[in-house]
Amino acid sequence: MSTLYDQAMEEMIKTIHEWFDEQEKRDDLESVVKRTTLQMGIFNDIVLDYRPGRTTVDSLDLGLDDGLKSKQAGAFTEEQLRNEIGPKLVEVVQGRLDNLADTPLIDYRFTFRGKFPTTEGKMQLTLLEYINEEKRQLLLERIYSYVDKKLENGTYPTKRLESFFLTSHLLDPKLLPELDVAWTIRQYDRIQALNQGRPDALAEHRGEITRAVTAWAENQFLPQYFDVQSSAYRTNEYSLKTGATLQLNIDTQTGQHSDEHVKQQKSGSQPIDLLLYAAVMILRFEPSYSKPKGVTFLELAKQLGSRRAERMMTEGSGTYAKDDIHVKTEELECKANDVFALMTIHIRKEESCAYQQALTFIIHLLKQGFPKGYKIKLKSAVKQYLPIKGLAKSDTHRFFANALEYPELHPLLEEYAREAIQEFEFYEDTEGEKSCMPGSYATFGLGLVDEQYFPLVEYYMGEVDDEHQLIQDKFIAAFVEKQGVTAQSIPALVASLRRSTDSLKLKIQPTLENNEILELLVRQIQELEHYEAERVLYPIFGKVEKLTTLARKAQGRRKELLLQLLQAAGK
Known part of the structure; x- marks a missing residue:
């Protein structure tokens, strides 16, 4: 063999041994797997990324270079990698596994993959798939025991770490080759039911379920029926394979579904039902930016002939009672579709x-x-908008502006706002600089009309995702113009300025010439962290240097107050 071949083999083998040697030095192996009975080992996968002189082995593959063409061709052919290099590397890894397979370091299964530059381009290979049957059987026993005791017959909330492992185990084809869809969905629903009384924990458990079913859909189910390409934006693009269809949806020769097919479809026992379950979990519980994936899953199911998917796209997921998603009275008609986060409202009589x-x-x-993060499609004869420049002139905005015209509805609008406000969520019909959190229009409108809703403004601003929302600046400017700077408005103003951007400039310094008002502002700002105080002061005074100049020129009580502002900002 050539010197280049020998050097490459030496580098790859050395890197493999270094990774295993480093892991064997860990002194926390036992403590890690003792956290839950559902973890058999720490590692189940490693990737060798061969780059001459820079070869790595890691258990985490982010796939950042997937789909990229190698700038430099490799020295070996694909045939050499498959028939000569690969088997020798497998021999090295298998040798290490023989000594470590029964330790907490290695899971019940272990996959060894490699990435190599070849003469034909970059190549990725799965070199070894190892299963420890003894560990596998023990894990299965533990899973069924956990499901029986903690889920099906349990009454207490479960732990997130348990859900982290269980949700994936139930969809692992190496562990459970025969997927029982109905049983699996029942366990996921049971996890949610047991944690219903703890909203934060429930959200975490739902996140684990959604992560698991999404991974199953993208890596196991959809590739059976679709050719998958990753786009430049790292989203999957799907093309239906020729002739791909679901057996469940093929009509019999008489044009009717067989009784067995109908029974299976109603029982929710088909893999397509798990795809639809994943879609609903994403659409109902994931942030707005994730929802397009849920819609994509429904569209793909529809392409496969799923009639249920077709119904869901027109009528909703079926999660809610019909009386809850469709109301028709003499005054109005309302319809809701959670799949598209859409509420259609037809106002027949323009009245409170x-x-x-x-x-x-x-x-x-x-x-x-x-x-x-829904949107409203509104049919109304009235076109009212809030007196705030820069807001999206959407139907959602118009609906709440119309409702705000009725003072008797203001308490109900506050109830709505407090229910709707949710960090990281945005109305479906806003984007870019006009994106806004649910509850924005109701909160802004109420904050402009009555000081009794200033606490609502404070609550709202505490939830604003100021990295992705800018329209609070527009409200702050309108708020100051309408409500002024008073003892009543200052707490809401300071709460709002904590979420302002550097673009906001307020012309309120003349008002702050009144030492009583200035002192009220000082008291509010002194309760903040230094960086927050500086952020609040910037829209009012500009850079800290300008405030320093004002303090230097001031006299008496005003000078003391301005110096206190500087001190609050850590200057």
């Missing part, structure tokens, strides 16, 4: 009663888990 019914309809659905 109609908007009261519509708000009650929306609040009721939000309390049941309807996506907060």
Whole structure:
């Protein structure tokens, strides 16, 4: 063999041994796997990335270079890698596994993969798939025991770490070759039911379930029927394979579904039902930016002939009672589709009663888990908007502006806002600089009309994702113009300025010439961290140097107050 071949083999083998040697030095192996009975070992996968002189082995493959063409061709052919290099590397890894397979370091299964530059381009190979049958059987026993004791017959909340492992185990074809869809979905639903009383924990468990079913859909189910390409934006693009269809949806020669097919479809026992389950989990509980994936899953299921998917796209996921998603009275008609996070509202009579019914309809659905980042399609003879420049002139905006015209509905609008406000969520019909959190229009409108809603403004601003929302600046400017700077408005103003951007400039220094008002501002700002205080002061005074100059020129009590502002900002 050539010297180049020998050097490459030496480098790869040395790197493999170094990785295993480093892991064997760990002194926490036992403690890690003792956290839960559902973890058999720490590592189940390593990737060798051969780059001459820079070869690595890692258990984490982010796939950042997947799909990229190698700038430099490799020295070996694909045939050499498969027939000569690969087997020798497998021999090295297998030798290490023989000594470590029964330790907590290695899971019940272990995959060894490699990435190599070849004369034909970059190549990725799965070189070894190892299964420790003894560990596998023990893990299965533990899974069934856990499901029996903690889920099906349990009454207490479960641990997130347990859900982290269980949700994936139930969809692992190496562990459970025969997927029982109905049983699996039942366990996922049971996890949610047991944790229902702890909202934060419930969200974490749902996140684990969604992660597991999404991975199953993308890596196991969909590739059976679709050719998958990763786009430049790292999203999957799917093309239906020729002749691909679901057996369940093929009509019999008489044009009817067989009784068995109908029975299976109703029982939710088909893999397509798990794809739809994944879609609903994403659409109902994931942030707004994830929802397109849920819609994609539904569209793909529809392409495969799923009639249920087709119904879900027109009528919703089926999660809610028909009376909850469709209300029709003399004053209005409301419909809701959680799949597209859409509420359609037709105001037949422009009066308080109609908007009261519509708000009650929306609040009721939000309390049941309807996506907060929804949008409204409004049919109304009135086109009212909030007196705030820069907001999206959407139907959602118009609906709440119309409702705000009725003072008797203001308490109900506050109830809506407090139910809708959710960090990292955005109305479906806003984007870019006009993106805004659910509850924005109601909060802004109420904050402009009555000081009794200033606490609502403070609550709202505490939830604003100021990295992805800018329209709070527009509200702050309108708020100051309408409500002024007073003892009543200052707490809400300071809370708002904590979420402002560097683009905001307020012309309120003349008002702060009044030492009583300035002192109230100082008291509010002194309660903040230095960086928060500086952020609040910037829209008012500009850079700290300008405030320093003002303090130097001031006299008496005003000088003391300005110096206290500087001190609050850590200057």
